[in-house]
Amino acid sequence: DIQMTQSPSTLSASVGDRVIITCRASQNINTWLAWYQQKPGKAPKLLIYKASSLESGVPSRFSGSGSGTEFTLTISSLQPDDFATYYCLQYNSYSPELAFGGGTKVAIK
């Protein structure tokens, strides 16, 4: 099984900060990675798929990059609505075995 390791597990930031979250895969997953945002008591929201494709309706301050085993989610200028937990999700076009990372909680500094 492919393991996904996210870092940091928590981070404190201020409105306007640039925030970077990292996700590492235990083996090469090409660009088969998505990013989700979840707020307490709510369903997750898809932000990025295929490592860098912005889902429709998602603000452009969110961006994703990476390939192979290392990926990043960047929030260019943190907004009040962005305080949430973020999860990466690895997938594969051939094998339907998806795995989420452990999550990164973005808190107010």
Add this chain to the structure above:
Amino acid sequence: QVQLVQSGAEVRKPGSSVKVSCKASGGTFNNHVISWVRQAPGQGLEWMGGIILMFGTSNYAQKFQGRVTITADESTNTAYMDLRSLRSEDTAVYYCAMSPPSCSTVSCYARMHFWGQGTLVTVSS
């Protein structure tokens, strides 16, 4: 715009089973895939499996193979997740999620664009 409405909270005893429904409205039902994701209290997200509606093909995470069945009824635009042999560790909120229109391949399981409101399943003796 697709909306997903899930069935209500359930309480079950260990060893029993539960079936959660997810009714879609808006859009063309079989033009998507549906995933089921669960979240135990205070924990992260876990993908359980999904169904490619166009073909009626289901796929399951290895952890749940043999214990979960995901089906769909095109006539009522409803998907179902049936989990058996429940144990206390299955206490969680269960979500259904649907891909964007015309995203109907295995990789579309990860493109969970529309979400249900979640169903709390509590397993307790």
